[in-house]
Amino acid sequence: MSFIAMNRFRVAPGREEDFETIWKTRESRLKEMTGFREFRLLKGPEGEGYTLYSSHAIWDSRADFEAWTKSEQFRDAHRNAGRNRTEGVMIGRPEFEGFETVMHEV
Template sequence: MYAVTNAIRVKKGYASQLVERFRERKGIEKSPGFIRLEILVNEQPEDHDEVRVCTTWESKEAFLGWTKSEAFRKAHDQRGRERLEYVLGNQMYSYEVALSFEQ
């Protein structure tokens, strides 16, 4: 399995607005190899909130397939035209899943 996270820093108090934008998916759930999407909110930093978008895939190749798809382009197309004033920045991380346990 392969996991990718996007840690998005937002102005304090704006995490819920960003989370709301993810409620309506734009095709990721239909992408071959997609397993799950989770949105985590960290309100602990004093100067900002963090919204972490976590996706899990069957493989790195499945994730890369999503990034090259028309659905991905459409889902991210709006980013170039509209910069959300409350977004401070982001950092992407990717991982090979070494161990997973579910009950």
């Protein structure tokens, strides 16, 4: 069984490239963590006044994910996260969703 941690982001119109650059240039430190498998940043549809993005991190377990959220690596990776809202890149706060895998096909 695995755990998928997802965040949804509403990005201000015209700031999509800025948002993507922030993600591409940040030091995530995820690979240092036990149980980390994969990360993806997805660009979704345009909504009313924003473009939707979602991040997906796949972990071996919820416990591994929770250890990440309490780690020095997590604090380092999220050090400037609030600045994205204050600088007008994001609209509002990210919305977190976590899921336990109950079925997986390859």
